Amino acid sequence: MIQVQNLTKKYNETKALDSVNFEVREGEVLGFLGPNGAGKSTAMKIITGFIAPTQGTVKVGDLDVVDNSFEIREKIGYLPETNPLYTDMKVHEYLKFVAQARQIPKQNRQDAIKRMIKVCGLDSVIHKTIDELSKGYRQRVGLAQAMVHDPDILIMDEPTSGLDPNQIVEIRDLIKKIGEKKTVILSTHILPEVTATCSRVIIINNGKIVAQGTSDELTSARAGQEIIYAKIRGDKERVSSVLSEYNQVKTVKTFSGGETGVHGFGIEISEGDGRELVYRCAVSNNWTLLEMYRKQENLEDVFRRLTTTEE
Amino acid sequence: MNLKPIQSSINNIKPIFKREFVSFFNSPIAYIFVAVFLVVTNWLFFTRFFLTGQANMREWFGLVPWLFLLLAPAITMRSWAEEKKSGTVEFLLTLPIRDWEVVIAKFLSSLSFLAVVLIFSLTIPITIGKLGDIDFGVIISGYVGAILMGAMYLSLGLLISSFTKNQIVSFLISLSVLFAIFIIGSNNVMSFLQGPLASIMQFLSSATHFNSIVKGIFDSRDIIYYLSFTALFIYLNIQTIGSRNWR
Known part of the structure; x- marks a missing residue:
């Protein structure tokens, strides 16, 4: 559906995007993940035709965003990061204006607006000036604006930023519902949002894609490198040294066990199932294994690892 | 002839035009400037009118270019900046x-908003028409001149508004540039200049062309002057908006 090839955008000498390649398939909900200033918004601005790329191409279907911007804009609904609205207008005036500007035929206009009011839950504010609305309602008006012409592709730049937890859940549910039928690209720096809404994730840092895949793929990419936390009753030094002798064990850290004679261990395993190893080791040495759990790298760890540069 | 692209452009322009036009009436600043424009021009005109006792609007059209210097930037300052x-x-x-x-x-x-303001000023020709015989030809020519000059001022104001995010900056720069274009043909400036430079300045000045239209002299050069500068500023405005696409 959307193909991005070798996309580069320079603002003066800084590269906001640097040779980015990715693809968005039809019906997919793609999440752009990255710290502020990573280039998420720039990529979206290029796809929506607001700015042109310095190099590279973006194709929507067979159309090019630079040469066929006009045709592409008809297919896209866009919610920019700042959710810009004409605040002097009333909600219904605004939606009518967008419907007209989007060239929705007159006989379908009322239905389209009514559908948006229902989907986005705008019933109670329809006669209010946008100025008077809370941030949550404004965001809903922004979503209604982006969807009123029933676009094939929906692009949303941080759709849940600045909302309270209840509103975030509401907007996420809404995006999930929309995502069943449409191709959606959304950006965020809130990690649970990706797991909650996106079918695939692209992590961007400093204008480059550092990882992409489903959130399961991303978290299991380093599945070998897991850490086993165990509480064992026994001699602290001896347990450490015995465990350290195994080839699969990279490091052993000790923690306080919380009870007398009990010690906590963080055992980093390079490959294989570390749980079995720890169990067998404890049995053969006659230690009492009181607690054990395996901690895999979650999306947050992946994100941190990929987006923080090690000095 | 294929009218479809024209029809589609009209359909595209219409909603934006309507929203912009209505938004003027949502802004207190526009009302203030319009009120000031009407009150000041009426006051200055009628105080002189009863002294001279002549049933024409020459005096009023003499004030218009000065007040347009304020009114046009006030209308356009928000447009792109906001x-x-x-x-x-x-x-x-x-x-x-x-x-x-x-x-x-x-x-x-x-331009439509400016036209509305000018419609409110029609009370003047109506009033003096009742008091004496007036030459409506000259008055119509004056209004056409005001619209032409207004169009040029507004197109320049819009262009300048597209350079900034700040309405006040937009207003002040538009005012300064318009003022400069206005005075370069005035007698004070002319007295310093000679030869071809003087005639170029005089040609470029928005005031010179307006004065002849107001006298009822319809010279195609004056009309071409206003229309071509309006077109130029609109063209430049399209370019500045398109500049976001520069690679």
Whole structure:
């Protein structure tokens, strides 16, 4: 559906995007993940035709965003990061204006607006000036604006930023519902949002894609490198040294066990199932294994690892 | 002849035009400037009118270029600056509407607003028409001249508004540039200049052309002057809006 090839955008000498390649398939909900200033918004601005790329191409279907911007804009609904609205207008005036500007035929206009009011839950504010609305309602008006012409592709730049937890859940549910039928690209720096809404994730840092895949793929990419936390009753030094002798064990850290004679261990395993190893080791040495759990790298760890540069 | 592209452009321009036009009436600043324009011109005109006792509007049309220096920038200052500041420009320019259609819509809506202001000033010819015989030809020519000059002022104001996010900056720069264009043909400036430079300055000045139209002399050169500068500023405005696409 959307193909991005070798996309580069320079603002003066800084590269906001640097040779980015990715693809968005039809019906997919793609999440752009990255710290502020990573280039998420720039990529979206290029796809929506607001700015042109310095190099590279973006194709929507067979159309090019630079040469066929006009045709592409008809297919896209866009919610920019700042959710810009004409605040002097009333909600219904605004939606009518967008419907007209989007060239929705007159006989379908009322239905389209009514559908948006229902989907986005705008019933109670329809006669209010946008100025008077809370941030949550404004965001809903922004979503209604982006969807009123029933676009094939929906692009949303941080759709849940600045909302309270209840509103975030509401907007996420809404995006999930929309995502069943449409191709959606959304950006965020809130990690649970990706797991909650996106079918695939692209992590961007400093204008480059550092990882992409489903959130399961991303978290299991380093599945070998897991850490086993165990509480064992026994001699602290001896347990450490015995465990350290195994080839699969990279490091052993000790923690306080919380009870007398009990010690906590963080055992980093390079490959294989570390749980079995720890169990067998404890049995053969006659230690009492009181607690054990395996901690895999979650999306947050992946994100941190990929987006923080090690000095 | 294929009228479809024209029809589609009209359909694109219409909603933007309407929104812009209505938004003038949502802004207190526009009302203030309009009220000031009407009150000041009426006051200055009628205080002199009863002294001279002549049933014409020459005096009033003499005031118009001066007050347009304030009124036109006041109308256009928000146009692009506010869209850029609030970010709505990103929404506007990702609609399936061409850049030139947006620029034309903005220009036409500000010109329409100016026309509304001029309609309110029609009380003057109506009043003096009752008091004496007036030459309506000259008055119509004066109004046409005011619209032509207004169109040029507004197109320049829109262009300047597209350079900044700040309405006040937009207003002050427009005012200064318009003032400069206005005075370069005045007698004070002319007294310093000689030869071809003087005639170029005089040609470029917006005041010279307006004065002859107001006298009822319809010279095609004056009309071409206003229309071509309006077209130039609109063209430049389309270019500045398109500059976001520069690679």
